[in-house]
Amino acid sequence: MQDAAPQTIYLADYQPFGWTIDSVELTFRLFPEATRVLSRIRFAPNPKAPSSGKDFFLHGELLRLISARIDGQEITPVVTPTGLRCAVPSGPFLWEAEVEIAPAANTALEGLYMSNGMYCTQCEAEGFRKITYYPDRPDVMATFKVRIEADLPVLLSNGNPLGQGAGWAEWQDPWPKPAYLFALVAGDLVAHRDSFTTQSGRKVDLAIWVRPGDEDRCAYAMDSLIRSMRWDEEVYGREYDLDIFNIVAVDDFNMGAMENKGLNIFNSKLVLASPETATDDDYARIESVIAHEYFHNWTGNRTTCRDWFQLCLKEGLTVFRDQQFSGDMRSGAVKRIEDVALLRARQFREDQGPLAHPVRPESFVEINNFYTATIYEKGAEIIGMLKTLVGDADYARALDLYFDRHDGEAATIEDWLRVFEDVTGRDLAAFKRWYGQAGTPRLKVAETWEDGTYTLHFEQENPATPGQPHKDAKVIPIAVGLLNPNGDEVVGTTVLEMTQAAQSFRFEGLATKPIPSILRGFSAPVVLQRTTTSAEQAFLLAHDTDLFNRWEAGRALAKSALLAMVQEGAAPAPQWLEALAGLALDPELDPAFRALALRLPGEDELAQALYDAGATPDPDRIQAARREASQALAAKLAPGLPALIAAMSETGAFSADAKAAGRRALKAAALMLQARLDAGQAATAGFASASNMTDQVGALSALLAIGEGQAELQAFEKRWGGNALVMDKWFALQILHAAPERAAELTAELTAHPAFDWKNPNRFRSVLGSLAGNHAGFHRADGAGYRLLADWLLKIDPLNPQTAARMSTAFETWGRYDANRQGHAKAQLDRILAATGLSRDLKEMASRMRG
């Protein structure tokens, strides 16, 4: 990873590789310190490349070359730290090489590494070059045949099994793929098995591989997989294409999961679940990530990306598909609300700061730094807008054409948009700006009413972002409905297509001036700026037929109430409390929706809003205001809370379904408020009687939020000390809820806890990530939060640059705060940048943030 002069890579420089690969054969002789990898690769000059057959270069990093041969003749290539070069024949040739690698020494968790005695791989984006010499780029696709030799019971790779015996196994993947989809797993594993029969009647063997002892916590992941396979057939017409589908859970993993062809590798936290150990949020995440990785089989694997600038081609689309799936499995509106909340918390935040970048970037230094909320979540929003603009039927036709036209290819955003243009006859040149221009558009709305005609006037503003001072108008689909004053919908949801910087839309023949419901379902990722009365927001909260916008109205009320508290020292707005109380206690409404409505905007979100409005957020005041708002809300709801808690308390057997989860979520929200009234009595009882992890975490959080819960923390640790994934919650909860003046000290103390294995990314995130998530604690005026995080980033960076770089984004918001805090944050970024041997990953992030 260390590189004196990191190179910037540009989209504009793209050149196809000068050769094609017919087939790849790999043999692995696995040993922890010295694994041998033998490769046999058939190259032929690529007739489509301008550099056809010229300048042969193979990527390779941290490899010890043992031997290399071309057409059987030993050669001596020129080896550099990033690869090798050699002269090659002008026609097709056979490349053979043997290299040695040390998986046990691989702490970066990229390439072939070891986790708890098991061998596993992570090749996306550029990890395959740490396994053998290869053109490690997504547009080079080949079929792979793999032989694994090791004295271990389970030996897995991509594709279908060819054969196996004592100490060996062979696999053949018939589908051409880029190297980043290669995978290998070897270890002492056990399988949770099932099968799926595809729509054309082929039986597929399914297996989830885990460490012995974990096999009874795979049922939900398996069920999610089967539902995903069925859904992709029913909704997208996509059938699975191998005889076998394997998932492996590993404890040490930098990301969530990886879509390797036929052999998905997962962070164990996204596989293992039982009611006792996993929360409802964990279940929902497992369902969506299992689906996400499975859906990649068509969007990512069968059709992949030409280069890494096109990453959103597979990620945006696959996130969009997994969001659709979860919406279908659960409540569509509730899922949409959660997704938008996440988009605002992560992607809008990214767009607002120094790390803002287009969904399709034009340059990067380290591609691992571009697995961002912008590529994923904003990428998915763009797909959603396209679907809204062209309609469901044309979206389906365009997708069919995409799968058909680009099967087996490495495609681009241009290819993607072209299928929509070809199907609809539209010109998407202006729409394409969503891919090329960073930043969140601001959408201003005004209204006029005259002679029965109601007009909405929109103006869009596209703020400057790093490297992009000027922006063009975006194509914005604005879903609008109109209600009359007695709450009836007079105009049902209509999509207005905004294409200009300023544009007006008229609605004629109305009897009374309507109340508009704008941006229904959050039809575009923009910040809506509309000066309206709280009476109107309360009206929409009560009457809107669009559930998303009902929530949004409540959110807007809560935000303005909280901002007035922070900025003017106002009391909690009675109108907001009134409206929220009515909703929280309305038995007609979905409990999941009511729970979401009761969740106050987070401290970071309030800081983002203040900064947006030109103010300097004060983390301590934000924290105090939010606490005061909760207290007022609790007082307002007081008469109804005990009955609500009782009504939402589970009676029957545990179910992980959305309905039961919604009831538990509402119960937890009510318990959180009740704790502010009874000094935690109900929560203490709730913790003691909890029979599942959701209830346990809900009650513990309620206690920690009011400064109680020490005895419960101890009991929790005693019970779950042996379960690392559950202990992650124990670490995280107490840090997230720590008082600002204690957060850094507590974090420091916990880093000395025996269960804190800092080299494990989950553990690192649960402790240091929670410090970053404690807004007032991290942004403490004396800089202690910043300093502690920087200490740990510098400590982990030499071992695991990816985890260091991801966690460093905690600093991306420093520009929002006062000069004192800015000084402290910049000092830490400077300290990081001054460190010797800094990874390319962390260096790029710190320098972009430092500006």
Ligand code: PHE
């Ligand atoms: N491609 C993976 C996904 O989104 C994410 C990932 C990227 C995992 C890089 C590991 C490394 O599903």
Ligand code: ZN
């Ligand atoms: Zn993905």
